[in-house]
Amino acid sequence: MESPDNLNETDIAILELLVKGRETRGSLASRLEKHENYIGERLRWLRAYDLVQYRHEETALYEITDKGQEWMEKQI
Numbered sequence: 001m002e003s004p005d006n007l008n009e010t011d012i013a014i015l016e017l018l019v020k021g022r023e024t025r026g027s028l029a030s031r032l033e034k035h036e037n038y039i040g041e042r043l044r045w046l047r048a049y050d051l052v053q054y055r056h057e058e059t060a061l062y063e064i065t066d067k068g069q070e071w072m073e074k075q076i
Contacts (some may be wrong), residue, residue, distance in 0.1 A: 004049055010034060010042050011012040015072055018052060018064035 006017075013032050017023055025043060029036040043062060046052040051068035055061045064072070 008042075010038070012075075014039070014042060015064060015068055017055065018062060018070065019072055022055050022061050022063045024031065024063065029061070034038060 010032065014028055017028060017031060023031075025040050026036055028034075028043075029039040034037065040060075043052060046068070047054075049067075050065055051071060052062050053065050055063045
């Protein structure tokens with residue numbers, strides 16, 4: 001599946017935070033001031049495009065993938 005060209009504002013904010021380091025779903029929700037369920041939805045969507053991945057599923061720790069890094073670099 002190719003990377004999407006239509007990421008929303010929250011998706012980009014998630015990727016920007018994950019470029020800086022790993023985050024849990026809860027910490028992303030807190031930092032972005034969004035409901036945790038919504039962040040979970042967006043993370044599932046980003047995972048479907050292989051832009052983010054679980055680093056530790058039990059704690060919902062996420063990290064950006066190489067593909068996600070490449071997508072972010074193209075946006076600059």
